[in-house]
Amino acid sequence: MPRGRYSLHDPHDHTPLGEEHFHCAPGPSGWRYVSQLTGPDGDHRGSVDLAIDELGRPIRMELNAASWQVRGAAIDGVTWVRTDPTGTEATEATEGNIAAPGFTGTSPAFLVATARLLRPTLGAPATRVRLLALTDPVLAPRTVDQAWALVARQEHPTDSGLLLVDEYQVSALDTGEVHTIHIAGDVVLSAPGIELEHLETPPSAFEEQ
16 A cells, blocks of 8 residues: 655646645555645645546545535546535535546546546557546636547666556647656656655556456
8 A cells, every 4th residue: 555745836836835645555446545735834735535446437536625625426427516514615515517537636646547547558649538627726626628648668676676657648638738747556756746755665556457
């Protein structure tokens, strides 16, 4: 069960945004990721709980940030409910549904989940996908379109054996921005705004279906 810490920063100006302390593990029905987020001052600022099935579809997702909570799952596309569980915001719960296969957001968990969902073939043309993004700091939902391509796969020697690292090229289809993401098993090694700072145990390898 990988357990570790990511540092988060603004991908454009590199302003520190805090840290994400996580643990994750594959299981008989898929994969689960749980994390706690802290701000640059060390104060708690949210949490992530994401479970996907063996095909990469979200079977349960709960995000908490500021005074907002979003729960969702893959139901007729993806369905979600956004609420203020603290009662500090004078708003009612809002529900939504779109024809998309998954969610995305600032957490590294969503990158692993999308890679599992798409499973692009090395050297093949990019795969397009529509996702429901939940944006910080208030978890506002918006639809994004991306294209994912697996452009390299390399083995790196480590103290615990060879580590297989996949390099993805991810394009935002609305802006044309292209980003590079490195993932080993169920751990993101690097991505825009994300750096793996500490890892207690090696990444888990997924069993291919």
